[in-house]
Amino acid sequence: MNTYAIIETGGEQLRVEPGRFYNIRHFAPLRTANLSSNTKILIYRVLVIRDKTTINIGQPWLKNAIVKGRILHSQLENKIIVYKMNSKKKTRRKFGYRQLSARFVVDSIYLDGKELNI
Template structure:
């Protein structure tokens, strides 16, 4: 378990991120498919919490001056999710599929008030 990590909010979900690791996130307004080219720099300001060794900083709702810096590795489509609906006694069946767009990005650094947090 790492000593330093942050909890961020992106794409409607909360993620626990550490420097040097990569994560899959859903496309959001900040990461539209047109702009998400390889090695594009990403700054995430919606940081909910930062832990550095025994120090914990919690935002209400977000921490001021906290930034998670990273870069996009690539965009891809996730596995297809199948939705099957059947109405009994009416002989009605419907089958739909959906593939969620997501982006893989790597966290380069976590900073709080201009100071970079190390592992």
């Protein structure tokens, strides 16, 4: 709880801590073929880093801040059913969609070239 970072990836902001895993959607740098396990990733879009009592805030991102991690596996999310109906027109449309996501674990957080301790 002492060290964490807030990153921007997949169109959303996540609060990440070293040693924990997270699911992310729309991981743009990687395509489906490259989402194999143990693929190392570097995330440069770091908004905030908290290390014990110091808080570093970027505008919009911190310079020289990196979150290093690796992909555990890729997966399909649960199916989302979209049902559209126009009343009094007798038109109905139903379709489903499964989002591709990746589960990754954060290995370490770096600020100005030095690793922040847990």
